[in-house]
Amino acid sequence: MDIIDIVREAVERAAGAVTIHQSDGHGNMLERRHPEINYLFGSDQYIKDMLDMSSRTFPAASKSVCVGEGVRAKKFPLVALFTPITEERGIDDVDCRVKVSLLIACSSRKEWSNEQRKVTSFERILHPIYEELMKQLGRHENVRAPYSGNFRHDKTDNYSYGRYGAYTQSGESVSEPIDAVVVQNLRLELIEKPCKR
Helix, strand or coil: HHHHHHHHHHHHHCCCEEECCCCCCCCCCCEEEEECCCCCEEEEHHHHHHHHHHHCCCCCCCCCCEECCEEEECCCCCCCCEEEEEEECCCCCCEEEEEEEEEEEEEEECCCCCHHHHHHHHHHHHHHHHHHHHHHHHHCCCECCCCCCCCCCEEECCCHHHHHCCCCCCCCCCCCEEEEEEEEEEEEECCCCCCCC
C-alpha cells in the first residue's frame, strides 16, 4: 500500500472517530460527529485548482466537491497530501521512509479576528481533526509507529490564510478564505506486512 492510500485510510478513520463543532450560519454551533472530510492529494497548484473548480461549480463553501468517478464529498473540512513524495528505500525492516506535508483546512471569513479564528476554526474543527489524524496514522497497519507514539513533524497554525489568502508556490491565490493547520516533514516508516498491535 502506498502513502497516498495510507493517508486516505487514516483520513477516513479519523472522520469516523472525530467530533467537530461548526456554525450553522445563524450564530448557533452544531456538534458534528463523524463529519465527512474531503481528501485530496497532489501539488499545491492541483489542490488549489480542485478547490477553485468546486467554488465555481458549488458557490457555498460547504457544498460538495467531486473526488472521482461521480463520488461527492464535503469540500471542507479538507485534508490535502502534497505530492510528489520521495521514498527512501533499502532500509532494513521497513519498506520505505517518507517525509510528507499535509494541509488540514476549513472554510473561513476574511472579516474574522484571530481570536475568532482560534476558537471557531482551530479549536472546534482543525485541532480535533489534526489530533485524530495523527492517532489514526499511528494505528495504521502499514505504518510503524514510534515507541513514544508521536511522529516527528513540524506543525503550523496558519491564521493569515483566512484574512490575507492562501497562495501556491507560483503566487496564485485560492478563491476563498481558509484557515489551516500545516503539517510539514511528517516522518513515517511504511511497512509491507502488518505488525501485530
